[in-house]
Amino acid sequence: MILKKLPKHLLFLIILLSINSFDKNNKYKGDKILIDIGDSLIAGAGGEGTTMSNVTLKLLKGNWIVKNRGVGGENTLTIGARQGGIPxxxxxxxxxxxxxxxxxxxxxxxxxxxxxxxxxxxxxxxxxxxxxxxxxxxxxxxxxxxxxxxxxxxxxxxxxxxxxxxxxxVTQLSLETKGIATMFIGQNGGYENPEDLLNQINQFVNHKGDENIIIITSHGNGNSETVKPIKEKYGRKLIDLKKYMSEKAIYDAIEFELLPNDREYPTSEDLERMDKNQTPKTLLKDGIHFNSVGYELLGRLRYKKGKELGYW
Known part of the structure; x- marks a missing residue:
């Protein structure tokens, strides 16, 4: 081994620098790469050019590469095949x-x-x-x-x-394990029950090789029982999008001046949907896909989560 031939003081210095390269708070210190993996909600269908990926990119400081790997209509198993966790x-x-x-x-x-x-x-x-x-x-x-x-x-x-x-x-995406991965899956099924969904997510994470991740559960599919085992396993790395969209999103849109603060919003229909744990219609292009305001909120929410986790 080459290291054995090094003087002791140089070997000590190398070890010390290696230790210092890891943040005590487990903050991500690798290449500034963010990969967004999922279905049409990652791709940005309905947003007329606004996606979670490009909204977060605008908010990030430094030289970040953000890769949008969203494909409409895919279920968890097809997404897992692309990502590599479920070949x-x-x-x-x-x-x-x-x-x-x-x-x-x-x-x-x-x-x-x-x-x-x-x-x-x-x-x-x-x-x-x-x-x-x-x-x-x-x-x-x-x-x-x-x-x-x-x-x-x-x-x-x-x-x-x-x-x-x-x-x-073996896909190209399956080889791209560096950086931070956002996994936004579940809207199109592919799993039988909450434990099955968690098991698939575990395989995604195992393939990535680290837990520099953010998991987003669907706002349109599933319920609190779907989210529960994922939250128990991954804790703060989870964004419960159904909860956010049905409780806080419309008020954030007003606060961020994405909607006018003229008492027009939330509409009566928005409030009715929120009472049913659904996303306000004001933020949707159709029954599932967001409009530009909805994707703007999603991008900001993901940015906030990444900041909270020390990823940027």
Whole structure:
């Protein structure tokens, strides 16, 4: 070992500097990367260009990179396949041609969580491609007409490659574990009960390799029973979005001057929805997706949580 050859005083200095590089409050000190993983609520559907990602980016100080990895319509298992915590695989053996031509995947893509089909690439990639089959860089595609999947190698080779059955597809996003990850999942299902959702989140976190995370539970799906086990496990790292949107969001919108303070808001319909633990209609584009005001609030809320956790 090279370290053994170093003088003792230099070795001590290296160890001391290493210790000092860790903040006593466990604040994140790595690369300034923030990755937002989830469905259309991460992507920003309905916000007309305003997303949680770009709102938080405006508030961050320093040279931050914020990656929006939201894809509409995906459930927890499909998102988990992209993120890498719940890998996806090809059930059958296939031969990837040496010349770069596409080969159809006969029976689709499967989740390692329950060995059932999942359906990525319906509304976007979100960091899925390039993907890797046993180290071979590939591109996974979906035919929107036939709903069939195909894969091709990105660089030609002298030989074709035949996979074994149940070969994993490693996504680009699954390799991006540095930085802070916000996981906003659950609106589109994919789990059977609160404990199942927690178990999937645990696999997301285990794959990331650290707990530099923020978890956001859906404002439209689930209830306090869904949130309870996640809160017990992750505590302050959780944002209970249903609670925030039904209790405080509309008043924050007025305080931040995103809505006029003229007693027009909250409307009577907003108050009725809030009494039912629902998001005020004033903050929504449709039944689930936020408008620009709703996403502005979400971005500020996430920024506040990250600051509270010492991430920035």
């Amino acid at each position: 996806m695989y090809i059930k059958d053996a296939i031969t990837i041609p040496a010349n770069g031509l596409s080969v159809e995947i006969p029976n689709g893509i499967y989740s390692s969580y329950n060995n059932k089909n999942i359906h990525p690439l319906i509304q976007g990639e979100g960091g899925l491609n390039p993907c890797y089959i046993n180290g071979i860089e590939c591109t996974l595609k979906r035919n929107s007409k036939t709903e069939k999947y195909s894969i091709k190698r990105n660089r030609r080779s002298s030989e074709s490659y035949t996979t074994k059955p149940n070969t994993n597809i």
